Amino acid sequence: xxxTVTRQKERRERLEDILVVDCDVHVHESPGExxxxxxxxxxxxxxxxxxxQEYYLDIPGFSPGMTWYEARFPSGxxxxxxxxxxxxxxxxxxxxxxxxxxxxxxxxxKIAVITxxxxxxxxxxxxxxxxxxxxxxxxxxxxxCVIACPQDPExxxxxIRRYARxxxxxxxxxxxxxxxxxxGHRKYDPIxxxxxxxxxxxxxxxxxxxxPVFPFNLHVFETEFGRHICGHTFSIMxxxxxxxxxxVPVRYPQLRVALTEVxxxxxxxxxxxxxxxxxxxxREIPILEERxxxxxxxxxxxxxxxxxxxNLKDLATLxxxxxxxxxxxxxxxxxxHDFDHPMKVYQIPLSNEARRKVFGExxxxxxxxDAQGRRLNL
Amino acid sequence: MAxxxxxxxxxxxxxxxxxxxxxxxxxxxxxxAARREPVxxxxxxxxxxxxxxxxxxxxxxxxxxxxxxxVTVGGRQIGIFNINGEFYGLPNVCPHQTGPLCEGKATTxxxxxxxxxxxxxxxxxxxxxxxxxxHGLEYHVPxxxxxxxxxxxxxxxxxxxxxxKVKVRV
Numbered sequence: 001x002x003x004t005v006t007r008q009k010e011r012r013e014r015l016e017d018i019l020v021v022d023c024d025v026h027v028h029e030s031p032g033e034x035x036x037x038x039x040x041x042x043x044x045x046x047x048x049x050x051x052x053q054e055y056y057l058d059i060p061g062f063s064p065g066m067t068w069y070e071a072r073f074p075s076g077x078x079x080x081x082x083x084x085x086x087x088x089x090x091x092x093x094x095x096x097x098x099x100x101x102x103x104x105x106x107x108x109x110k111i112a113v114i115t116x117x118x119x120x121x122x123x124x125x126x127x128x129x130x131x132x133x134x135x136x137x138x139x140x141x142x143x144x145c146v147i148a149c150p151q152d153p154e155x156x157x158x159x160i161r162r163y164a165r166x167x168x169x170x171x172x173x174x175x176x177x178x179x180x181x182x183x184g185h186r187k188y189d190p191i192x193x194x195x196x197x198x199x200x201x202x203x204x205x206x207x208x209x210x211x212p213v214f215p216f217n218l219h220v221f222e223t224e225f226g227r228h229i230c231g232h233t234f235s236i237m238x239x240x241x242x243x244x245x246x247x248v249p250v251r252y253p254q255l256r257v258a259l260t261e262v263x264x265x266x267x268x269x270x271x272x273x274x275x276x277x278x279x280x281x282x283r284e285i286p287i288l289e290e291r292x293x294x295x296x297x298x299x300x301x302x303x304x305x306x307x308x309x310x311n312l313k314d315l316a317t318l319x320x321x322x323x324x325x326x327x328x329x330x331x332x333x334x335x336x337h338d339f340d341h342p343m344k345v346y347q348i349p350l351s352n353e354a355r356r357k358v359f360g361e362x363x364x365x366x367x368x369x370d371a372q373g374r375r376l377n378l
Numbered sequence: 379m380a381x382x383x384x385x386x387x388x389x390x391x392x393x394x395x396x397x398x399x400x401x402x403x404x405x406x407x408x409x410x411a412a413r414r415e416p417v418x419x420x421x422x423x424x425x426x427x428x429x430x431x432x433x434x435x436x437x438x439x440x441x442x443x444x445x446x447x448x449v450t451v452g453g454r455q456i457g458i459f460n461i462n463g464e465f466y467g468l469p470n471v472c473p474h475q476t477g478p479l480c481e482g483k484a485t486t487x488x489x490x491x492x493x494x495x496x497x498x499x500x501x502x503x504x505x506x507x508x509x510x511x512x513h514g515l516e517y518h519v520p521x522x523x524x525x526x527x528x529x530x531x532x533x534x535x536x537x538x539x540x541x542x543k544v545k546v547r548v
Contacts, residue, residue: 073489076482077514341475
């Protein structure tokens with residue numbers, strides 16, 4: 001009789017033996033480093049602020065709107081870790097068992113709040129060029145995402161096409177912090193067009209910022225506890241709702257979409273809520289051919305910050321509600337204050353097969369890379 | 379940072395803050411720190427005390443009041459704290475995600491709110507709180523208690539000063 005291998009009897013694979021693709025790690029860009037890559041006249045401004053003291057994601061004229069609205073008491077918590085070189089990143093990712101890391105910016109998580117469209121576009125161009133020059137390395141397992149500057153979608157589309165054939169660029173980062181209008185607005189169509197054409201996935205990434213756009217009037221909270229709960233989550237959800245409303249998955253059926261830094265517990269909620277609304281409001285979004293959750297299940301959901309219920313089995317249950325075994329992708333968010341060591345995701349009771357998918361195989365599919373980080377779609 | 383998954387193998391199987399489940403294949407290692415150990419009998423206590431080895435980790439002058447540092451003793455990383463002349467030892471592994479619990483820059487106080495103060499913010503436990511540098515989880519050094527989850531208590535290592543030497547019993 002063939003032996004039935006149940007999840008309980010299966011010997012758990014070691015984390016060291018699993019391919020780990022970390023879909024969200026952060027480099028550290030600075031005005032001084034980007035200046036040489038930046039077009040005039042904006043380069044002058046970057047040079048001018050090169051020596052300004054920086055706090056966590058906070059440099060006036062570069063990354064505005066930091067949220068220190070409360071008293072700052074002394075603590076041993078190091079919430080301001082930064083990584084300054086790819087070698088340092090490689091070393092630190094290896095310590096947390098990560099094989100391949102996908103690079104996102106630090107300060108330019110807030111690029112959408114820059115009021116000058118030309119400056120924002122110049123920053124994005126400078127970052128993309130700087131990133132490829134200084135950080136991306138298939139050898140070190142560090143692959144980059146180019147910024148799609150929402151303030152200038154045509155320029156963003158040009159940037160996507162410019163880097164489309166780079167072996168070490170694997171995605172397009174869509175900034176969400178402080179963004180208006182939301183992703184899904186037709187003005188951003190050139191970006192989806194370029195991403196789909198070049199077979200690069202788009203990855204939405206928000207950050208906590210206080211800004212007078214939905215859902216960033218976060219000053220209503222007296223705590224970072226409140227802002228951090230509501231910043232990333234409502235931002236990504238709002239953007240997703242708007243993308244579904246305008247039928248982005250229908251108009252760009254090959255476009256692969258990933259959502260980062262939102263955890264995973266919200267996914268069944270949003271799918272259910274959208275499906276419910278669709279019953280009553282179909283005529284507002286007649287473009288959809290299927291119910292909204294159908295499209296959401298094809299997107300990818302990064303684990304960080306992974307929720308930590310008392311019983312981690314709850315996460316496995318949650319994942320089963322949105323076909324999570326096949327679309328959940330591990331992310332650490334190293335080196336940020338709320339990063340996840342992979343051991344926490346490792347502890348979720350999953351089969352070896354499901355765990356391998358979450359830690360690496362789903363990401364290989366999202367980015368169309370092999371286990372060594374080489375692009376398969378060039 | 380640790381060079382491998384810091385010795386928590388299986389200890390936090392069901393999530394760091396769940397009650398301990400079964401630990402079938404994995405040895406607890408350093409993770410025994412956060413496990414609620416059964417209360418030993420008198421005779422057993424004596425036997426255990428005899429079995430524990432004393433390790434000299436330095437001179438008293440190496441551990442001034444208000445400071446703390448991590449030493450490696452018997453294969454374990456232990457944070458030695460000197461709080462106003464009282465010495466304490468805590469494991470350098472946070473039960474949350476295995477962070478280097480004792481490597482934060484400073485012990486500090488923290489904020490509390492009590493009914494008798496009408497829930498107003500009060501700064502308390504000055505110098506007695508260590509926050510894990512990874513995610514800021516706070517522990518009260520003298521008791522090993524996790525402030526956010528009081529059912530989590532770190533193992534405390536006995537640290538004594540004898541003849542000007544600081545010794546840890548492991």
